[in-house]
Amino acid sequence: MKFSKFTLLILLTGSFLSAQTQKFTIAEAVNGLRSNLAVKNISQFSWSDDSKSFYQGTKNGYLITEVPSLKQDTLVSLSQLNRNLSGENILKSFPRITFITKDKGYFTQGSKYFWVERSGKDWKVKDWTSLDEAAENVQMLSNNQGFVYTIKNNLYLNKNGKVVAITNDKNEDIVNGQAVHQREFGIDKGIFISPDNSQIAFYRMDQTMVTSYPIIDWSVTPAANKNIKYPMAGTPSHHVTLGIYDIKTDKKTFLNIEGDPEQYLTAVTWNPDSQSVFVGVLNRDQNDLHMNQYSAVTGNLMKTVFEEKSAEYVEPQTPLSFFPNSSTDFVWQSQRTGFNHLFHYNLEKGLVAQLTKGSWSVTELLGFNEKKKEIYFASTQETPLERHLYKINWNTFQTQKLDSAPGMHTGILSKDGNHLYDIYSNSTTPRVVNLINTNTDKFKNILTADDPLKKYQRPEIKNVTLKAEDGTPLYGKIILPTDFDANKKYPVIVYLYNGPHAQLVTNAFPASGNLWYEFMAQKGYIVFTMDGRGSSNRGLKFEQAVFRHLGDVEMRDQLKGVEYLKSLPYVNADKLGIHGWSFGGFMTTSFMLKHPEVFKVGVAGGPVIDWKMYEIMYTERYMDSPQNNPEGYKQANLLDKVQNLKGHLLMIHGAQDNVVVWQHSIKFLKAAVDNGVQMDYFVYPGHEHNVLGKDRVHLMQKVTDYFDEYLKK
Structure with missing residues (x-):
């Protein structure tokens, strides 16, 4: 059968359009990026001890890649290991090997340790030792x-x-x-x-x-x-x-x-x-x-x-990092200037120099190049929404950015500092891995991953910048329904965390930040998420705005998001929902009780209800002690505010939660009963603070069904 060029074009176009109408299942939305929708990656990457090559794992072995030529060869295979084994000792799958040199390494099976060692063109497996099974x-x-x-x-x-x-x-x-x-x-x-x-x-x-x-x-x-x-x-x-x-x-x-x-x-x-x-x-x-x-x-x-x-x-977060071959000079990471930066100390002279400066934060110290007197690090220097890789000369302070593409970069530096493994993604790039030569600053691409979501119906995602009451920029994302019609009005789900040590909004893949958001967009919801003051990677002023009054400034910032949503002609202001876990569960419950007129439906997972019942180190950092800050604890306590609930609230907790202990939500239930307040509740037996694995699909289906029942109709 022959087709005209025009007919063929119609067939190809139709195939392309139909290929992008596939919808996520709930299982794909929850666990897909860790299973059938996982982005291709380089497995088990590690630098060789001599920095002249790197290793990566495959299904049945390890590859070795020389640098800078990128010439690749098999280092060791499962068949090579099994050639000298027999009976019950035969390996059914390839073990994860830690290489000491390219000719020697070790692996574990249970409590047993084994050497693997090259012998000519072959490899031998030898018993090493056994540790107690406990x-x-x-x-x-x-x-x-x-x-x-x-x-x-x-x-x-x-x-x-x-x-x-x-x-x-x-x-x-x-x-x-x-x-x-x-x-x-x-x-x-x-x-x-x-x-x-x-x-x-x-x-x-x-x-x-x-x-x-x-x-x-x-x-x-x-x-x-x-x-x-x-x-x-x-x-x-x-x-x-x-x-x-x-x-x-x-x-x-x-x-x-x-x-x-x-x-x-x-x-x-x-x-x-x-x-x-x-x-x-x-x-x-x-x-x-x-x-x-x-x-x-x-x-x-x-x-x-x-x-x-x-x-x-x-809040110290890292140990000292000594300069190569020195027992007197080290780098200390400190937020003393308002942002996390690198400081050079000498044991005799004290502070030698502040190495990095500016209204941005160093997020990771990657290592050193002793010969070039350089330190490598990742930071938010370009924007808090991205991470980029840099090097700085510790004598001249000359700084240079090493990558060029927008997005979230992470780096692994070779031991000698001559090569940097750069892995990144952004809103349109699932994953790219480059090898950067730190001497020439040139790079070679070693992986560009295909988009595993290209067959799926994807929503439009818009970056949003709002302003807090003091003028501080607040970064968020709005995710529109996949069948968006500007003449319609849609229900909205606000997903939030807004606590310390977390950042939801970055320029990473997928652009939404979470496939469940896209799943809900396919079901006709608008999803909105924003990092308010108190959240991470914006400096101390931004984080410490919540000091001694958790749940106050954060809600005022999130209300700016609500104000923005209500200004949009396609938002149904009578159908706003809110969902969060842990600190986000605390925020969700706080909104349902302190601003009961805003959200019609809330789903709070693992919520802190009374900060006096949370652990000392975290709580007293941000709230001081209950003895020194009774008013702050009283204000944040939700047990005496249950009677304010007007909307539908579903609270969820792991029965073995050892982080936010189960008693938080149990006491909230008792307060609801005492006040004649009706609410919904669900427990996940066998789970600690987070519901993981296949049971997480059950969890998110329950959350989805709750919004469908009380927000969408």
Whole structure:
């Protein structure tokens, strides 16, 4: 059968149009970007130790790519590993290997560790060691001679197969080697191995003075209780110390850190000479930080390197970053000027220079190039809606932007600093990966991903900039229905968080920020989201506007968004809905009670209801203690405002929530009953603070159905 050119054009055009009418299923809207709609990526990227190549994982092996030529070859394959294995030892799938060199690495299977080593053109798998099946928080000595790990509340060393108990605390409320302070202040571990592998620093947390809090497991009969230690605002906090274990002498020394036992120990950093340890000692009020240097031998204070104070709070987020081959000079990240910047310190001279300056924030320190005296970092210098990669000479302060495309860039620097792996996306670009030569500033593309959403019906998305009452710009996005008709009026869902350490609106893929927003747009909703004051990456003034009065300034900013929405002729002002989780759940509930005339429907997930029941470190940073700020806590407390509810409110909570404990919404339910107020409620058994996996599809279907029932009709 033959077609004319005109007929063929009609067929192709029709095929193109029909291809873009596919609608998201709820499962795709919720989990699609992590499953069938995932954007192509380079898997398990890592630089080689000599910086001359990089590794990436494939389904059945690893590839090695030389730089700068980008010549690629198979490094090791599953068939190569299995060639020397038999019976039950044969690997059914390729393990994730950590390469020490291009000829040697290791992988784990359960508690067992195996070496993989090149032998001629072949690879051999050898037994290495086994750890206790209960081992957690495992860290390996950098000389590959042993492992440090925890079992329950104690710390252990397995060196060359010999196991030593570093601690032996019988009381399980004394915890060793684990992250402390509710993982605030950038703390993500409790074990710190010295650079020369001779000593192990570790957190020791005494929680005996902290009230136990029940988390009930409802999956067994009868239900079982597991107590956790959860220090609430204004109550006694745990006591933390820092121990030093000398591997050779088998001796422990605890640092002599003076001050209130409830103070916070942060930013733990070994000196590269392994002779001393730096600890950021932050008072419980979180407004006075001393960066102290302690002897690893005696535990005594050597000196206070610097002090930082604030009328609001000081929040250290990173350890010290020592310059290459130096034990005297380091970079400290600080917000002391109002934005997070890099500061050069010398142990003898003190502050040498502020390296970066401006009304923008450094978001990540990527590393150094010693030969060129350069530091690499990511920042918001272009706009708070994007991240870009830069280098600065630490002597001349000459700064250069290394990427060119708009969007959200992240970088991984090679060990020698000569190459930078740059991965980015923007509203129209799903993912691009470039390799930047930091000497020539030229780049080579190694991946440009196709758009996995190109067959789907996509909404129009508009960037919105509003102004807060003080003139501060507020960035948002409005997502229009996919069948948008400007002559119609549509219901609106406002999705918000608006709390510290979060940013919803960026120039990233997808432009909407969330496929569930697009799913709702396909169902005929307008979706609006905006980052008000209090949210992240806009500097301290923007964040600290909420200090001591959570839920006040944030709502005033979000009301600017409501005002904007009501000004649009295609918005049905009588059909406004609101949804948020965690801090966003607190904001949602606050709106439904403090401004009950604005939103007809609200869905609040995992909401903070009374800040006195939230953990100390976060709450007292932004609210002070209940004893020092009773009015602020009273204003934010939602339990005495339940009677104001006019619209439809669905509250959702994870039954095992150990972040915003279940009692928040349970007490709210009791207040609703006491006041004769009707509301809706749903619990997810087996889930902690976030409902994840396949059950998240159930959650978002429930949220969708609730808006359909009470907002759309």
